[in-house]
Amino acid sequence: MLAPRLPPTWLGLCPGPTRTHPALLAVEAYLGRADVAESLAEGERRGLYPREILDALWALGVRDLFGAAASAPHLGALAALLARHDGSLAITVLVNALALLPVWLCGTPEQRARVLARIHAGARASLLLTEWDHGSDLLANRLRATPTAGGYRLDGDKHVINGGIEHDLLVVLARTREGTPDASALEATGDFSVFVLDRRAGITPLPRYATLPARAADISGVRFSGALASTDERLGAEGDGFSIVQQTLTLSRGGVSALASGAATRALELATTHADTRILYGAPIARLGPVAAHCARARALDLAAAALSVKQALLVGAIGQGAAYYTACAKLAGTALGEDAVTEARMVLSGRALVAGPAERLVRDVLLYGVFDGTSHVMASQVHARLGQALADAAADLGPLAAALATGATCPPIVTCGRKHARPLVQ
Numbered sequence: 001m002l003a004p005r006l007p008p009t010w011l012g013l014c015p016g017p018t019r020t021h022p023a024l025l026a027v028e029a030y031l032g033r034a035d036v037a038e039s040l041a042e043g044e045r046r047g048l049y050p051r052e053i054l055d056a057l058w059a060l061g062v063r064d065l066f067g068a069a070a071s072a073p074h075l076g077a078l079a080a081l082l083a084r085h086d087g088s089l090a091i092t093v094l095v096n097a098l099a100l101l102p103v104w105l106c107g108t109p110e111q112r113a114r115v116l117a118r119i120h121a122g123a124r125a126s127l128l129l130t131e132w133d134h135g136s137d138l139l140a141n142r143l144r145a146t147p148t149a150g151g152y153r154l155d156g157d158k159h160v161i162n163g164g165i166e167h168d169l170l171v172v173l174a175r176t177r178e179g180t181p182d183a184s185a186l187e188a189t190g191d192f193s194v195f196v197l198d199r200r201a202g203i204t205p206l207p208r209y210a211t212l213p214a215r216a217a218d219i220s221g222v223r224f225s226g227a228l229a230s231t232d233e234r235l236g237a238e239g240d241g242f243s244i245v246q247q248t249l250t251l252s253r254g255g256v257s258a259l260a261s262g263a264a265t266r267a268l269e270l271a272t273t274h275a276d277t278r279i280l281y282g283a284p285i286a287r288l289g290p291v292a293a294h295c296a297r298a299r300a301l302d303l304a305a306a307a308l309s310v311k312q313a314l315l316v317g318a319i320g321q322g323a324a325y326y327t328a329c330a331k332l333a334g335t336a337l338g339e340d341a342v343t344e345a346r347m348v349l350s351g352r353a354l355v356a357g358p359a360e361r362l363v364r365d366v367l368l369y370g371v372f373d374g375t376s377h378v379m380a381s382q383v384h385a386r387l388g389q390a391l392a393d394a395a396a397d398l399g400p401l402a403a404a405l406a407t408g409a410t411c412p413p414i415v416t417c418g419r420k421h422a423r424p425l426v427q
Helices: 009-013 016-020 022-031 034-046 051-059 062-066 072-085 087-106 109-120 185-191 241-277 289-319 321-354 358-369 376-391 399-406 414-418
Strands: 125-128 144-148 151-162 169-175 192-198 203-206 219-230
Touching (some): 009 016, 009 072, 009 241, 009 289, 022 034, 022 051, 022 062, 022 072, 034 087, 034 358, 051 087, 062 072, 062 087, 062 109, 072 087, 072 289, 072 414, 087 109, 087 125, 087 151, 087 241, 087 358, 087 414, 109 192, 125 151, 144 169, 169 241, 185 241, 192 219, 192 241, 241 289, 241 321, 241 358, 289 321, 289 414, 321 376
Antiparallel strands (some): 144 151, 151 219, 203 219
């Protein structure tokens, strides 16, 4: 029998009506069904993309959470809820929010309307940033969008893409200007543009990667071989691409902490359920001091991960890009807290965490959150840079933090927040 699922701690800490949003309630009820849980487990065992479950989630209203009106707390709640149930499903769903952020932030009204219509029709989106040889160094990317009459010709590969085979809308970072060897990093940022494209001739999916975490997710690649894009499919001006991506990741990386928070809640649930029901010499192992200590630490880590993640979501709602320090901290520390919570659960479950099943999946999946949307090393450097920048401003106004925590129920859409360029805030 499957263990009952706890409400994610993230939802319990988030103020206001976020936790009672109809789509979130519908998703929680749907994922709580035994047949859905078994389908997800089977998909994980066999590496099957969860197409039918995604279609059901879209019909339940998840697609509406990806529109321009979605707030950071709503997306964080969705991330925590999904990650508590299944890591592959969580990243497969949330990549849509990530991929669509550039469209909502920088697209024209016509572009936004076109993309929204596609999402409502059931399309799913992917963000194509990384190339195998360059990893996090986006300024070294080589995929080229060469200007042509009326548009561009795209040539090159993107690798380790979430949805590279299955997803329909591709938001692509491409080089529109050849860099010069002696150019500074600042100058190089103008070499790139972002395009939003439907699949078409000249766009070919590359094989899936065999991954340790999220085995049912479509982690693959995309090859562009003379694919044509019109000027109307470019977001913003030519050369704005790197800036658009940076604005997007500033907002989205905090959401990764919500995924880690959901995993921490599931780890606590598995640990405490096992400790209360596993009998050793006539008594539950929860009575053993070391086991009780592991459970207590897992509970504290779950709470800390959720608190950190909720705080950054509310600050994004208050000051948008000015919350960059907090989103980086949440990504760095929140994912580490999630990993630690899973480790505590693994110690309680002992050998059962090494056999294919819910705990084993959690042990693998939680490792992903500290890597994507910026590795822990990149986040540590971001925290260092943002902290120094903020503390240099002795007159910084710390009022927005208190306001954000007090009025979380009224967070505006994440897109509205993302267009705010307040000075960095640290408190």
